[in-house]
Amino acid sequence: MWASIGYGLTTGFVMSVSLGVVFFMLIQAGLIGGIRKGLPIALGVISGDLIFVALAVKFSGYLKGFLETFYDYWFLLGGVVFCVLGLGYLLKKYREQHDESESKIAQMSASQLWLRAFLINIANPANLTWWIGLFSLPPAIYFTAVNQWIFGISAVASIFITEVAIAWGSGKVKSLLNEQFMKRLNTGMGVLFMGIGVYMIVSVLV
Numbered sequence: 001m002w003a004s005i006g007y008g009l010t011t012g013f014v015m016s017v018s019l020g021v022v023f024f025m026l027i028q029a030g031l032i033g034g035i036r037k038g039l040p041i042a043l044g045v046i047s048g049d050l051i052f053v054a055l056a057v058k059f060s061g062y063l064k065g066f067l068e069t070f071y072d073y074w075f076l077l078g079g080v081v082f083c084v085l086g087l088g089y090l091l092k093k094y095r096e097q098h099d100e101s102e103s104k105i106a107q108m109s110a111s112q113l114w115l116r117a118f119l120i121n122i123a124n125p126a127n128l129t130w131w132i133g134l135f136s137l138p139p140a141i142y143f144t145a146v147n148q149w150i151f152g153i154s155a156v157a158s159i160f161i162t163e164v165a166i167a168w169g170s171g172k173v174k175s176l177l178n179e180q181f182m183k184r185l186n187t188g189m190g191v192l193f194m195g196i197g198v199y200m201i202v203s204v205l206v
Contacts, residue, residue, distance in 0.1 A: 004143055004151040011134060011151075012158025014192070016166070022120055025105070026163055029113065030170030032106050038167020040110040044117030046160045051122065052131040053152035057145065059132060072204045078137055079200030086193030089186045 017023065022045055029037035108116065121127060131152075134140055140151055 001147060001150055003139065004147040005154045007139060008151040008154025009158040012155035013162050015130070015155070016159045016162035022117055022163075023166070025117065025120075026166045027170045028105050030167035035164060035168050037105065037113065038164060040113040041117040042160050042163035042167065044114040044119075045121050045163060046156050047114075047118050048121035048127070049131070049156045049159060052128050053149075053156060055128065056131040056135040057148050057152060075137070075200055076204045078133065079197045079204070081133075082193050082197030082200065084197075086190045086195075086197055089190035089193060092186045092190075 022041065026038055026041055029041055105113070134155075135148060135152075140148060143151060
């Protein structure tokens with residue numbers, strides 16, 4: 001159980017800082033209204049994530065037999081995907097102008113912010129692929145059904161806590177959220193994802 005919780009908390013944190021549009025939306029909301037504006041966004045995101053967790057728990061079991069037969073190939077593919085994601089972060093350019101303007105967020109009600117975040121999350125097919133992938137790879141693939149739920153709920157809880165912290169903290173460190181900071185964040189995420197990808201590839205080939 002503790003392994004499921006630990007893996008879930010770590011996974012949730014990594015996912016929280018790699019949310020793309022929602023990540024910047026949280027920062028902008030935090031700059032405007034702190035937790036008051038960030039909380040409905042975080043709730044919207046995890047509402048969609050809970051749906052993805054339920055689907056992942058349901059369908060990852062069907063993949064278990066396939067994955068046990070072709071484990072090395074699947075693990076190798078997962079490593080390549082992480083490397084591609086990492087490369088994307090390393091090459092990403094920070095833009096001062098984002099899809100959501102601060103003025104628009106300031107005018108949105110809590111229910112509108114929740115709905116906006118929920119739709120952004122649920123409409124992205126990559127999110128479902130990501131969740132099913134997490135449940136279909138070690139160590140989650142070897143968890144019991146109960147521990148898979150514990151892992152999923154722990155990850156969602158970690159996402160929620162991290163997102164609320166981002167919204168709260170962005171208002172406290174407003175001067176630090178500049179282009180240089182975002183470049184460093186993208187570089188850190190890129191190195192992390194590349195490191196995971198290389199480890200997965202090497203563990204298969206060596």
